[in-house]
Amino acid sequence: MKACRLSKYSLGAAALLVIAPLRAAPVNDVKIDLSKEAVGKPPVTFEPMVGTWVVAQDGADKVIMIDGRPWVAGKDNPTKLLVESARKLYGTSNEELMDNAKQFAYYPVAVLKSIDTFSNGTISMKFKTISGDADRCSGILFNVKPNGDWLAVRYNDTENNVALWEFHNGLRRSVKFSDRAKKFMLDRSQWHELKMTIDGASLKTWLDGDLALEYTLGADPVSTRGTPNPDLFPSNNPVLRPPVAGQIGLWSKTDSTSYFKDYVVSPK
Secondary structure (H helix, E strand, O other): OOOOOOOOOOHHHHHHOOOOOOOOOOOOOEEOOOOOOOOOOOOOOEEEEEOEEEEEEEOOEEEEEEEOHHHHHOOOOOOHHHHHHHHHHHOOOOOHHHHHHHHHHOOOEEEEOOOOOEOOEEEEEEEEEEEOOOOOEEEEEEEEOOOOOEEEEEEEOOOOEEEEEEEEOOEEEEEEEOOOOOOOOOOOOOOEEEEEEEEOOEEEEEEOOEEEEEEEOOOOOOOOOOOOOHHHOOOOOHHHOOOOOEEEEEEOOOOOEEEEEEEEEEEO
C-alpha cells in the first residue's frame, strides 16, 4: 500500500477505518453470526482496532468480549495494536501516530467488517457487564468517518445512564446524557439490549425497551454551565451533522470488561 503522511488528527483513519471497496447498503437485516468464531481468539466478524477483543464462551453462546485487564496493566503505554494497525494500513513509520495513541487507547473499538456504511435504520445488540473499576461501559459505535471521527451511544454501569459521545480532532466529548434523575439500575448477571435508530437527523436510543435518549443531529448544543465547547457545534464538527454515513461497531472504555452478542443491523 502506498505510504501517506498523517496529519495531527488523521490517526483516526488508521485507528478506526477498515479499508474496503464501497458496497451498496444491504436491504435486509444483518444478524452477526458468532457461531463459527474461535473461543480465545480475536473475532473475525469485527476488526479490533483499539483494545483487547476476544471471543469468549458464555453458557451455550459464543460472545465477543472486551477485556479491560490489559489496559490496566499497560495504561501508561500507547496501545500497541493501534500503532501496528495504523502502520499496516498506511505503510508509514510516522511518529505522529504515537502522539495521539494514548487518547485512542482510552476507548476500545472494534469495527464491523461486513457493512461499509450505515446511514438510516436500527442497530441493536445485547451486552452483559462483567467487571471494571474505573468504568463499566458497553456501547454501539457508529458514523465512523474516514478521518477517524465517530459517534457512540453507550450504557455506563458506574453511572447507570445512557449517553451520546462524539470524537473529533483527537478528543472525545459528551453530547447528551439520559435524564440524570432516572437511573438505569441493571442486573449485571443478565443480558441487556441497547438499541439505536437513525432517521435522517433524528437519533433515538433504547435500553431494554425503554426510550433513554433522543437527539437531533445538526442541532446546536445547549448548556446551563457556560458556553459549550466549539467542537460541539455542528458548524465546526462534521460528525455531528446529518446525514449519518460511516462504519459501525462496538465501543467501550478504559478497564471495562463486557460481553456482546446478537448484533443486528436493520437498514432503512
